[in-house]
Amino acid sequence: MQTKTIAIIGAGPAGMEASASLAKLGHQVVLIEKKASTGGHLNNWHHLFPDRRPAKELLQKLKQEVNHSNIEVMVNTAVHEVKQNDYRYELVLSEKNVINANAVLITTGFELFDAAKKEEYGYGIYNQVITNSDLEQLFQADNLAAQFKKPVKRVAFVHCVGSRDAKVNNHYCSKVCCVTAVKQSIEFKERMPETEVFCFYMDMRMFGPYYEELYREAQEKWGIVFIRGKISEASQTRDGSLQIKAEDTLASKPLRMNTDLLVLMAGMVPAEGNEHISRQFKLAIGDNRFFKSKDNHFDNQLSDTPGVFLAGACLAPMNITDTISQARAAALRIHEYLTN
Numbered sequence: 001m002q003t004k005t006i007a008i009i010g011a012g013p014a015g016m017e018a019s020a021s022l023a024k025l026g027h028q029v030v031l032i033e034k035k036a037s038t039g040g041h042l043n044n045w046h047h048l049f050p051d052r053r054p055a056k057e058l059l060q061k062l063k064q065e066v067n068h069s070n071i072e073v074m075v076n077t078a079v080h081e082v083k084q085n086d087y088r089y090e091l092v093l094s095e096k097n098v099i100n101a102n103a104v105l106i107t108t109g110f111e112l113f114d115a116a117k118k119e120e121y122g123y124g125i126y127n128q129v130i131t132n133s134d135l136e137q138l139f140q141a142d143n144l145a146a147q148f149k150k151p152v153k154r155v156a157f158v159h160c161v162g163s164r165d166a167k168v169n170n171h172y173c174s175k176v177c178c179v180t181a182v183k184q185s186i187e188f189k190e191r192m193p194e195t196e197v198f199c200f201y202m203d204m205r206m207f208g209p210y211y212e213e214l215y216r217e218a219q220e221k222w223g224i225v226f227i228r229g230k231i232s233e234a235s236q237t238r239d240g241s242l243q244i245k246a247e248d249t250l251a252s253k254p255l256r257m258n259t260d261l262l263v264l265m266a267g268m269v270p271a272e273g274n275e276h277i278s279r280q281f282k283l284a285i286g287d288n289r290f291f292k293s294k295d296n297h298f299d300n301q302l303s304d305t306p307g308v309f310l311a312g313a314c315l316a317p318m319n320i321t322d323t324i325s326q327a328r329a330a331a332l333r334i335h336e337y338l339t340n
């Protein structure tokens with residue numbers, strides 16, 4: 001087999017796993033990452049749902065996999081220009097490096113919704129309002145209680161922040177935030193058992209294996225209270241605590257509650273540079289602004305542009321299990337494309 005070069009843009013779990021699979025199949029891979037290190041969002045998470053495995057463990061495994069003689073990793077690198085000649089792509093990178101690729105895989109992932117856009121929750125205004133991502137950083141510290149200025153007697157989690165929300169033009173469900181809220185509420189109780197924990201949800205979407213079990217554990221073992229209802233506003237009281245207004249939609253009653261901490265389950269949005277990439281490679285973008293594949297069922301890893309493939313959370317919100325599966329599927333489709 002003649003050696004072929006594949007350029008992979010984005011070195012998160014999708015890009016790393018696809019690189020490793022293609023290298024094992026004998027191809028040369030150039031893995032391009034705009035940030036200073038590989039790993040994507042895995043770098044930001046502490047323990048993962050559903051099995052609570054340390055994110056570092058997965059990161060280490062992926063890093064070992066890409067440490068392969070067929071893979072060249074280029075960090076702090078962006079694709080500035082793309083030229084197509086027949087079935088080859090010429091990619092002009094930072095520092096004027098040029099790569100001639102026989103195929104390109106896009107794995108640019110997602111970004112966290114900017115919670116400050118939902119002004120009613122006061123993110124960036126009140127110190128007691130944080131996001132799911134901020135909480136992961138706090139969990140990385142040994143002593144959680146020491147991270148707060150005042151004792152946290154009560155914490156409230158708000159689901160669907162920036163997802164399923166016509167006001168911010170994000171109609172889709174971010175898929176991972178219900179189970180993240182359940183996981184984080186348990187982790188909170190483990191570290192601070194005296195804290196009361198409430199979750200305000202629209203629907204509980206526990207679609208994956210062992211998610212429902214985690215939800216049960218949260219209620220039965222840890223006494224976490226799940227209230228069906230949306231918080232309409234958070235404001236600060238004179239004593240410096242937060243007051244939230246909500247409606248309990250099961251009991252059909254308005255509700256007010258004081259809380260010491262509000263955790264916003266910010267959803268997943270497409271990566272900022274995706275529009276630029278879509279112009280460079282003539283890729284279709286869906287109504288949800290994620291990349292659109294050729295066919296949702298049979299050709300999910302194919303784009304409409306020959307030789308350009310897609311995998312991972314750049315296509316839609318998804319967990320790591322699905323990301324890894326998609327990365328392997330993309331590698332196989334690229335191998336088929338290059339060997340035919």
Ligand SMILES: Cc1cc2nc3c(=O)[nH]c(=O)nc-3n(C[C@H](O)[C@H](O)[C@H](O)COP(=O)(O)OP(=O)(O)OC[C@H]3O[C@@H](n4cnc5c(N)ncnc54)[C@H](O)[C@@H]3O)c2cc1C
Pocket residue numbers: 009010011012013014015032033034035038039040041042045047048049050077078079107108109110111112132133176180266267268271273277311312313314318319320321323
């Ligand atoms: C709060 C939260 C908690 C989560 N916890 C879990 C969990 O516990 N378990 C689980 O299974 N899933 C979890 N997820 C989902 C998980 O983070 C994703 O499934 C996974 O990160 C997707 O991997 P990816 O490689 O597609 O994207 P990403 O992780 O986003 O990686 C994309 C990479 O591409 C790079 N990139 C972007 N644009 C460019 C460009 N133009 N040029 C070069 N590089 C570029 C980025 O810098 C990044 O390194 C969580 C998600 C959220 C929001």
Ligand code: SF4
Pocket residue numbers: 159160161163164172173174175176177178179202203204205265267
């Ligand atoms: S996974 Fe849950 S919290 Fe996230 S958008 Fe979907 S319903 Fe809302």
